[in-house]
Amino acid sequence: MTKSLKDKTLQEQVYENLKLGLLNGEFKPGVSVTIRGLAEELGVSAMPIREALRRLTTERALVLTPTGRVRVPCMTRKKLNQLVSARICLEKQAAIDAIPYIDDEMIEALSLLNDEIDQCIERNDYQAYLQKHRRFHFTLYQAAPSDVFMPLIESVWLQVSPFLSLTLSLEHLQSYNTNDRHVEIIQALGDRDATGLGFAIEADIRHGIGSLSEKDWPGGG
Amino acid sequence: MTKSLKDKTLQEQVYENLKLGLLNGEFKPGVSVTIRGLAEELGVSAMPIREALRRLTTERALVLTPTGRVRVPCMTRKKLNQLVSARICLEKQAAIDAIPYIDDEMIEALSLLNDEIDQCIERNDYQAYLQKHRRFHFTLYQAAPSDVFMPLIESVWLQVSPFLSLTLSLEHLQSYNTNDRHVEIIQALGDRDATGLGFAIEADIRHGIGSLSEKDWPGGG
DNA sequence: TGGCAATATTTGTGATCACAAAAACTGGAT
DNA sequence: ATCCAGTTTTTGTGATCACAAATATTGCCA
Known part of the structure; x- marks a missing residue:
């Protein structure tokens, strides 16, 4: 009983976690989030974070700077x-x-x-x-x-x-x-x-x- | 002069490649796409493919089966x-x-x-x-x-x-x-x-x- | 004190690997 | 031929590493 069909992937859990955080206003516009930072904070390796961040940037919930850094977007x-x-x-x-x-x-x-x-x-x-x-x-x-x-x-x-x-x-x-x-x-x-x-x-x-x-x-x- | 700011990442190139293919009708509904398959086909490693596929599934251009397989969605x-x-x-x-x-x-x-x-x-x-x-x-x-x-x-x-x-x-x-x-x-x-x-x-x-x-x-x- | 070059650190990207689950395949029994 | 158990292959996930570019820090000089 290590992992079953209904078990969500780590990536999915991280994604939902971050999404809720965004919706609840726990991320201030302008601050940057890093893969390693979140990995340590959430106690997982880099891979699930990378994939979750990729999803969130695709949804424009986070944005990529020209150099690939991820940050919470500022509003205009x-x-x-x-x-x-x-x-x-x-x-x-x-x-x-x-x-x-x-x-x-x-x-x-x-x-x-x-x-x-x-x-x-x-x-x-x-x-x-x-x-x-x-x-x-x-x-x-x-x-x-x-x-x-x-x-x-x-x-x-x-x-x-x-x-x-x-x-x-x-x-x-x-x-x-x-x-x-x-x-x-x-x-x-x-x-x-x-x-x-x-x-x-x-x-x-x-x-x-x-x-x-x-x-x-x-x-x- | 190995890589500069303007160089798109491999992941980005793969993404645009696949997106164009989708928009041009090169993928038939129902067929499944695999990471390793595309990696070999496009001559890159698994990572850029993984990230491009993650983006496309986020956009609902591709869908995930309950077991994590990626496929072109069927229409209802x-x-x-x-x-x-x-x-x-x-x-x-x-x-x-x-x-x-x-x-x-x-x-x-x-x-x-x-x-x-x-x-x-x-x-x-x-x-x-x-x-x-x-x-x-x-x-x-x-x-x-x-x-x-x-x-x-x-x-x-x-x-x-x-x-x-x-x-x-x-x-x-x-x-x-x-x-x-x-x-x-x-x-x-x-x-x-x-x-x-x-x-x-x-x-x-x-x-x-x-x-x-x-x-x-x-x-x- | 302020500016700037040199250095050190942080960071995202891409590659590779082990692993377990899922899917495909095989062969035999009915 | 058909179904099913057993086996092999394929597949996505997560972990770890090297690398180069970007960023932060330091220390020197004017």
Whole structure:
């Protein structure tokens, strides 16, 4: 019983580990990550790290410098605008595709997640908030079984997460609570209203990013 | 003068090599590719192949079997529908984002490519047709400098290419020429008409795939 | 103190190997 | 011929190493 079919490879474990770290804001934009550094930190050899980093750079969650070094990408205003555009068009479509698969159970689950998000904000638990918020969106998009949209959406989330975690603090969440938009999403789902759902998704995404004012932008132009 | 900054790594060369092969329809859906096989074929060691394959599986251009084998993915009707949806929403947005960067020179270039596409069809040159067709779309989407939409769009193209090359033959191209749709695209670009451009892009994409009738689908269900 | 050349260290890439699991093949029994 | 157990071959994964380029550090001189 050394290794079985269901055992994930080391490379896969490292990948998921790093991906969660990125989504949870544990990596600050600009810092560089090294193969040997992570290998020692995670207690594995270089190979699984290399492969995990290769995957993450392919997804643009990390970027390669011209000399092959790996780092957490820095955000620019132009890039943020395009990432928002990408999120809107992909997630709108994914949500609309999900409509035929929405049942009462799913609506119940989303409502519960939405309540939990509120509670996270009240008790100032940023980590839990990020998780619940992510789960709210991803369970919706995954309602329609497909391996097409989710990888694309995940790539975009990975690209915005380090920046958002850096700038969007709990104060933002308290004053710009996304809860109302999520209620609109659930409402539209209940009505099987594709158009309304599209608007609600777009509003939610814009709202989440739009609360960033100029002075929130990290230093240096 | 052994290696300089501009020299691409072996891994990068292998990746681009395989990517082009995929886009040009040189890999049939269902066949499996092996590290050692490609290593011998391309005359490099296993490492560059491993990394290139890891990138391509991350992009869903290739897929991993439950036991870690790599193969060219097979198409299903459901997946094709979603890939078409993804192409439409991504490429619509990318084209619209390109509008501010369109000048006469770009329109000239696109018109030329469109003519060349016609010539490829006339002289039955499928390889050249695929290249020109790809270049038409990608030069348009790349008019707006960005590293956000292109990787997403490329991933989707990589996923449809092996299947399309298998099913869409030259006969299809002759009877369902995409030329008219491309003219609409160029027209809308000239008018800076975002709405019209969106419709034209969607029509072009649907048209390219929609010409597939049931009997064109490869065997077995 | 500030700039710069020489040196030392860190880093990614590519190569090679052992290993275990999976797949392909073989041969015999029914 | 068909099925199945036993064997051989193929395959991906992970580990380790050499190497050269990039980066960091040092120490000297103006």
